[in-house]
Amino acid sequence: IAAIETADLAALSNTQVVGLDSSFVQALTSDQVVALTASQLKVMTSDQLNALDTADLAAITTDKITSLSAAQIGGLNTTQINALITDQIAVLTASQVKGLTTDQLTSLNTDALVALTTLQVDALVATQLNALSSSQISALQTADVAAIDVYQVASLETDFIAGLTTSQVEALTAAQVGKLTTDQFAQLGTDDIQALTTVQMAAVTAAQINSLSPAKIQALETDDLRSLRVTQVSALNTASINALTTSQTQALTTAQIARISNTQLRSLVDAQADDTAIAALFTSAQIGAGTTDSPSLLTATQLSGMSTGDIAALRTD
Structure with a gap:
């Protein structure tokens, strides 16, 4: 199999590609995998894609990664997902990102999370975000945190809110802050409360403030209080x-x-x-x-x- 010319592999019809055994796909070299066209990759089954090793996946060009369906991306195992390079992560479409399983998301390393774009983070639903570990949450860029869909905010677990860094809390939009439940708002730390901007405070409800402990209320800056x-x-x-x-x-x-x-x-x-x-x-x-x-x-x-x-x-x- 390794002796097959890359041009010959690229010439296979989609029907022929679908008929390949997983063992055949597993035996392909990285150069041969790179030679496969976007059209050929698009028709490959989950079993075939799962037969690719991490080096093969990492070698696939970004334009071909985007050609894969959300179901194909969602069918990759966690080892394969974690092996994707940051350039590949960064080009995933909103549909592909939304199709990631919670196991796949939790397998992403810090570099992969940093590579996520604001559009990709906006596509994530609360279930996916809630699956992230505290270290993964803190690795999200502030712009990405601000990009979380405002309608997903109220469904975020208190552990997610507690995992935000002070810089991330400060980056939340006023609309996001206003959507926080009282339980979520109460999870903000003293430093987080102190970091809230006057624009954010203007969106805060009395119920949210009433959920705070006396120590956290006393952490509110005077300018923030005046903005109420x-x-x-x-x-x-x-x-x-x-x-x-x-x-x-x-x-x-x-x-x-x-x-x-x-x-x-x-x-x-x-x-x-x-x-x-x-x-x-x-x-x-x-x-x-x-x-x-x-x-x-x-x-x-x-x-x-x-x-x-x-x-x-x-x-x-």
Whole structure:
């Protein structure tokens, strides 16, 4: 078999190729495999393709790799998939990528994952992504993470979210962040929360924030808090309100302060009942934006912490 001229192999009809035994295919040299045309490769059965060794597969040119059907790619064993060179991985079509089994995906090495394009990652479904190991997840490029189909995000397992690096979390689009479930959002680490951009925070829901631990809420940067819509602020539960630090509270805009309910403020006041600085948390402008009932929620001790400017800023209506 090894003595057959490459030109003679390339001249075989598709019907003749389909009729070749797997043992015949297995005996082909890499040069002979390279000589097979795209049309011939396209009609080969799974048994025939599985008979090719890793060197044979790695020798197939990229234009011929793309000619294979999704079923043919999906029929390759994990050893063969792992043997594909990065150039071959990079040219797989969206259909071929979507046809990869979870076993095939988990067999890919770091270089292969890095070679994936944004279009290929966009083609992956949640089941495939959830099969990746933590080391594989962290190997995904930030642009690829941002390319994950937004409609697949909610179906990602919490382990996948927990496996994202801080840089990858920062690369998520606002639409992706907004689709995270509360369980997924709670998986973000303190560094991840701190890395969220103002654009991402604007897409965050109150329910997502309410799913965070006090330590994670305190990790939110003041600019991120200021980017919250007033409807988001008014929907924060008392646990989230209580977790805010002094600097975070002072960073809230007057519009946000105006939407804090008496229940929310009472919770904040009760948590710091003996703190004379509680009134000073609010600037004169913020106190002026509050409701007329707000001062009555403060204790005498806390009221003593108000400056004359704060008192002058209170509404009289």
